[in-house]
Amino acid sequence: MKIKQLFTYCLLASTFLLASCDNETLPDGDGAGTPPLEGMYPLTFxxxxxxxxxxxxxxxxxxxxxxxxxxxxxxxxxxxxxxxxxxxxxxxxxxxxxxxxxxxxxxxxxxxxxxxxxxxxxxxxxxxxxxxxxxxxxxxxxxxxxxxxxxxxxQLAKVRVKLQGVGASKVTAVKVKGYTSCTHSEGNVTEGTTQDYILTMKNGKYYEANLVPQNIEASTFIQLTSAEKTTIIPITGGITQLNAGTIHTITLTVYTPEVDLSEQTEDFTVRGEVTIKGDGKTPFTHNITISGDGTKVTLENIKVEENQIDVKGNATIILSGNNSVKRTNTKWAAIVIAEGKTLTINGGDTDVLDLKGNGLNNEGCLSGKGNIIINGGQITADARGMNGAGIGSGVYYRKFGDITINGGIVTAFGGHNSAGIGSGDYHASCGDITINGGTINATGGNDGAWPGIGPGASGSTCGTITIASGANVTDNGKPRTK
Structure with a gap:
């Protein structure tokens, strides 16, 4: 009995010795050694x-x-x-x-x-x-x-589209064009066979999607959807290639065919064909910018106070109802036309645009450095209390372009030492003044001490003044036919 017990103890001791010998074959730190037993060392990470x-x-x-x-x-x-x-x-x-x-x-x-x-x-x-x-x-x-x-x-590229502008809030969906699927082998991406528009996710101020790295066609890459329509929006001066592991941010200014001033709380820009609507009573106290050549803006019963309309392109304003732009507490014009640009104003006999400035002004009331064409509407430009012309240049070497009036009922009052239609004080100037038709009543500043139509004081000038025989023109209360 004692011999059998001794044999058992010896066998157990041999087992422990074998296990100890297996452990001694593990590496000594230099990466060499025999393989461990299968299944003994699971991956951790x-x-x-x-x-x-x-x-x-x-x-x-x-x-x-x-x-x-x-x-x-x-x-x-x-x-x-x-x-x-x-x-x-x-x-x-x-x-x-x-x-x-x-x-x-x-x-x-x-x-x-x-x-x-x-x-x-x-x-x-x-x-x-x-x-x-x-x-x-x-x-x-x-x-x-x-x-x-x-x-x-x-391994994919992120596209972030940021929308700004008056039409941004109208957008209900943003899509970007790319491969609609991909496959990968251990993270190595292969694009699918189909390209189409991919619906993005709204993430705060961005619309986002992850796309297969690829070259893009900028003219058709983004599609916007609003309640009115779905539009392909071209991107310019931006990305042409999507790279893996990179965020590509695209900022788009979105315009809309109709702007309700009651929904706007800050300055905004319009472009294309758009109607700006107000209720004729509630003041809008932010700037409006008309951008882009060929833009046509209908003003429908708007009332702008304390700020102005900036015209940055060759644009047309179409009057509808009663509209006013009044700078009640600042020193700039009600409408400012950029240099080299032309603003055309159209309207019916009962459509009104009332413009007024206030304070010592460097510009006229309807002013800037561009050109103005008036085809119709009842337009009043009152620069009294200012230093510039009602329609034309401001003061102190300010320049305005050509002034053309083809029709409408136009009333203009000049500011201090300034003409009603023409140039302001102190070496200011304007281009040619051409009146082909309409009813025009122009009064110079200082209660008519300066011309209703023409140059202001102190060396100011204007180009050629042409008044057609069919126009009904009153200059400082007196008929003027030439």
């Missing part, structure tokens, strides 16, 4: 994301550009040349939450660990309105006794 270069965010979609994982993200992983792949669920800090399918080190030598997201190899990009699509890839060097850090980078 921490996943991070590379935020350099303004790469896009992960699931939380924070506008500050920080990149992070979301709780429950699942990634695929492979070690070295081993073809077997693992699946791991992450915490938000990038550490392993669950091991779905483990992979193991098959060698004690240092190897490259490759990770990718998502695990599925086909990614649908066509509708990202509820969340963006992603492909990420990360690699790291490590060994069986280390916890490598997989640094993931984004």
């Amino acid at each position: 921490t996943a991070t994301q590379n935020n350099s270069g303004g790469v896009q965010t992960r699931v939380s979609e924070k506008p500050d550009g920080n990149s992070q994982w979301s709780e429950g993200d699942v990634i695929g992983v492979r070690i070295g040349a081993d073809t077997r792949t693992g699946s791991y669920t992450l915490n938000a800090d990038g550490k392993i939450k669950n091991t779905n399918t483990p992979v193991y080190w098959l060698s004690t030598e240092e190897q490259t660990v490759t990770g990718w997201y998502p695990v599925s190899t086909t990614v649908n990009l066509s509708d990202q309105s509820q969340g963006l699509a992603y492909v990420l890839k990360g690699t790291a060097r490590g060994s069986y006794n280390s916890n490598p850090t997989l640094a993931f980078t984004h």
Whole structure:
């Protein structure tokens, strides 16, 4: 009996000795050594994301550009040349939450660990309105006794569209053109076969989508949808190529065919064919800019106070109802026309535009450095209390272009030492003044001490003054026919 017990003890001791000998074959720190036993050393790691270069965010979609994982993200992983792949669920800090399918080190030598997201190899990009699509890839060097850090980078390009302008609030959807799907092999992206418009996600002030890196056609890249219509918007001077791991931001100014002043709380710009509507009573106290050659703006019962209308292109204003622009507490004109540009004003006999300035003024009431053509409407330009002409140049070497009146009922009052229609005080000037028709009543400043039509005081000048025989013109209360 004692002999059998001794044999058992010896056998157990031999087993422990064998285990100890196996452990002694592990590497001594130089990366060499025999392979460990199969399944003994499972992979561990921490996943991070590379935020350099303004790469896009992960699931939380924070506008500050920080990149992070979301709780429950699942990634695929492979070690070295081993073809077997693992699946791991992450915490938000990038550490392993669950091991779905483990992979193991098959060698004690240092190897490259490759990770990718998502695990599925086909990614649908066509509708990202509820969340963006992603492909990420990360690699790291490590060994069986280390916890490598997989640094993931984004393999798709992010497009951010920022809308501004009076029509931005009218937009209900933004789409960008690109491949509607892609496939990836361990994070290496291959585009799909179809290109079309991809619905973006609204993220604060941006509309965003992740696209396959590609060249873009700037003239057809963006599509905007509003209640009125769907429009292809060309982009100019911007991107031509989408690069992986990069945010491409496109800022668009959006115009609209109708602007309700009751909905506007700041300066705005209009372009194209647009109607600006007011109620004729409520003052709008911000600047309005008319931009772009060929713009046609209908003013319908607007009342602008304390600010002005800036005309930046060759534009037409069409009057409808009663309109007024009055600078009640500043020193600039009611309507300012940019140098080299022409403003044309059209209106019926009962359509009104009342312009008034106030204070010591460097410009006239309807002024700037451009040209004016008046074809119709009841227009009053009152520069009394100012230093410039009612219609024409301001003071102190200010210049205005040509003034042409073809019709309408035009009443103009000049400011101090200034003409009603023409130039202001002190070496100011205007171009030719041509009156082909209409009823014009012009009164110079200082209660008519200066011409109703012509130059102001102190060396001011005007070009040729031509008055057609069919025009009904009153200059400082007296008929004028030439």
